Amino acid sequence: MKQIHSRQSLTSANITKRETLKYYVPSNGICSINISHYELQVEIGRGFDNLTSVHLARHTPTGTLVTIKVTNLENCNEECLKVLQKAMILSHFFWHPNITTYWTVFSVDTSQLLRAYFPEGMGKTLIRNILFGAVRGLNYLHQYGCIHRSSKASHILISDDGLVTLSGLSHLHSLVKHGQSHRAVYDFLQFSTSVQPWLSPELLRQELHGYNVKSDIYSVGITTCELASTQVPFQDMKRTQMLASKYIFSQILWPF
Incomplete structure (x- = not known):
């Protein structure tokens, strides 16, 4: 499994507030940065003062299920951006199967957000x-x-x-x-x-x-x-x- 270097994550996080930050945690090391390769399926949680949503998604070229966190930076201040950077950098200091690692980070314009649908939840x-x-x-x-x-x-x-x-x-x-x-x-x-x-x-x-x-x-x-x-x-x-x-x-x- 290929690990994205933390410096790339840090650079990707330094973007304008009019964009939307996306970072992915794939189950098999997929590191695609093409937004058309991902299809949101269900929102499974929200956080970061409701600025971040967590989605189950599918990598369409391979059919692999991945987890996507989407943070809308429109209302983020500089302190919020520092917190996001810290989370992404810290994830690369640890390597354990039960600790989430951010594999790739990239930004897209808000008009490119994917449509989600909502199947049944977990038992x-x-x-x-x-x-x-x-x-x-x-x-x-x-x-x-x-x-x-x-x-x-x-x-x-x-x-x-x-x-x-x-x-x-x-x-x-x-x-x-x-x-x-x-x-x-x-x-x-x-x-x-x-x-x-x-x-x-x-x-x-x-x-x-x-x-x-x-x-x-x-x-x-x-x-x-x-x-x-x-x-x-x-x-x-x-x-x-x-x-x-x-x-x-x-x-x-x-x-x-």
């Missing part, structure tokens, strides 16, 4: 296998001292042969600073309200104790509820109520 019987693959990906990141900080169902992708990969690396943070590994980090981003239900209490509290890789395990628990019931716990709560509820539940389950 719940796959939940155990999905979580197994996602946890393997997280374990790989944790072994390298990295915290994902954005684990949720919309960041879990499945290839046509059943391989589960974890995406959403834009919020990834390392426990290693200046060659030294730390037990906790104190980097508290202003996370979008849309992702807060998946975040651990210690990450939301932004306290002096900081947080570590265990915050990802909490997110896996929320994702499990999401996959099993199609409902995300705490999603309809205000931030203060959500934080209080998460803290109370964490004290009941893990009092020490």
